Amino acid sequence: MKLLITRPLPALVVDAARKVFDVDVRDNTAVMNSDELRASLRDYDVVLPTLGDMYSADVFADVPEARAKMLANFGVGFNHIDTDAARSAGVEVTNTPGAVTDATADIAMTLMLMSARRAGEGERMVRANEWEGWHPTQMLGLHLSGKHVGIVGMGRIGQAIARRCHFGFGMTVSYFNRSRKTMDFPATQVEMLVALAAQVDVLVVAVPGGSTAHLINAEILNAMQSHAHLINIARGEVVEEAALIAALQACDIAGAGLDVYEFEPEVPDALKTMENVTLLPHLGTATLEVRTSMGLMAVENAVAFAKGKPLPNPV
Numbered sequence: 001m002k003l004l005i006t007r008p009l010p011a012l013v014v015d016a017a018r019k020v021f022d023v024d025v026r027d028n029t030a031v032m033n034s035d036e037l038r039a040s041l042r043d044y045d046v047v048l049p050t051l052g053d054m055y056s057a058d059v060f061a062d063v064p065e066a067r068a069k070m071l072a073n074f075g076v077g078f079n080h081i082d083t084d085a086a087r088s089a090g091v092e093v094t095n096t097p098g099a100v101t102d103a104t105a106d107i108a109m110t111l112m113l114m115s116a117r118r119a120g121e122g123e124r125m126v127r128a129n130e131w132e133g134w135h136p137t138q139m140l141g142l143h144l145s146g147k148h149v150g151i152v153g154m155g156r157i158g159q160a161i162a163r164r165c166h167f168g169f170g171m172t173v174s175y176f177n178r179s180r181k182t183m184d185f186p187a188t189q190v191e192m193l194v195a196l197a198a199q200v201d202v203l204v205v206a207v208p209g210g211s212t213a214h215l216i217n218a219e220i221l222n223a224m225q226s227h228a229h230l231i232n233i234a235r236g237e238v239v240e241e242a243a244l245i246a247a248l249q250a251c252d253i254a255g256a257g258l259d260v261y262e263f264e265p266e267v268p269d270a271l272k273t274m275e276n277v278t279l280l281p282h283l284g285t286a287t288l289e290v291r292t293s294m295g296l297m298a299v300e301n302a303v304a305f306a307k308g309k310p311l312p313n314p315v
Helices: 011-018 034-043 057-062 083-088 101-116 119-127 156-169 193-199 218-223 241-249 269-273 288-306
Strands: 002-005 022-025 046-048 070-072 092-094 148-152 172-176 202-205 229-232 255-258 277-279
Touching (some): 002 011, 002 034, 011 022, 011 288, 101 119, 101 156, 101 202, 101 255, 119 277, 148 193, 156 172, 218 241, 241 269
Parallel strands (some): 002 022, 002 046, 148 172, 255 277
16 A cells, blocks of 8 residues: 655654555655645555645545545644545544643643743843843743633643643633533633633633634633733634734733644734744644654554554544
8 A cells, every 4th residue: 555644754653654555755844735635645545644734625526536545644633634525535534632632731831831921032132132130020920820720622632731730830720611521630611711711810722623713712812811821732723813913912911822823834923023922833742752653643543544454543
């Protein structure tokens, strides 16, 4: 079977795939273009795509006799794949849940601390040789310990963030989720997102993409307290970027920490120029160990398909 890996991956992942498949690795780090997407369905038995490789209904429709019968997605999020269209075309889809949980939760904590304690602003001051020395009222930020955090989406990643907040920082945890979760620490479910936004000092977005587009909009941002911070480690489109910029410019919220963007990789100049915004380049899972684990999980899904075994992680 021929396998296409659509972006460069760690060597261990490629080596594992080559034990079973005839592997081609696309050496371009950009998302696949329209022609490449269609060619992948025509020319390969299995494709290992990732974030941004837009397998839309139109792509499947344009290749009615697709050779590819499986998309072994590299990543837990799969909103770039029209799964209904894939099923109609007889194409299986899998993802890599679990492998990304702790690394993504760690980035959420990084952004919470950087935003609350003005770390990015402080580093820019030092690098620009503008720091004139310590004094008691310099760059006063928000003390996170003991504060109230709201988690939007209490799946694996949301729970991992909540655990870090509770056990690491003694924070009160509330959350918005479709169902109630049972955890080994106190956490209160809030039925309305707007009500959660109004209560908390930090609002952390950890929902999947897709149907959650613009879940965080002007109504939610306007409900937040003026000292509160918004953190997004989910998908960029979950936060209405224009509404966030307006809220920050009006000082309706104190700051934001973002690892993802609505029109990624484009980041509005308005966000870049604001000192109270921490911007990271989608680092959520960016460790060698995690990316290797994700890749091996994707290969495991592909191998199961090739051998006619049950798929470990179907979506």
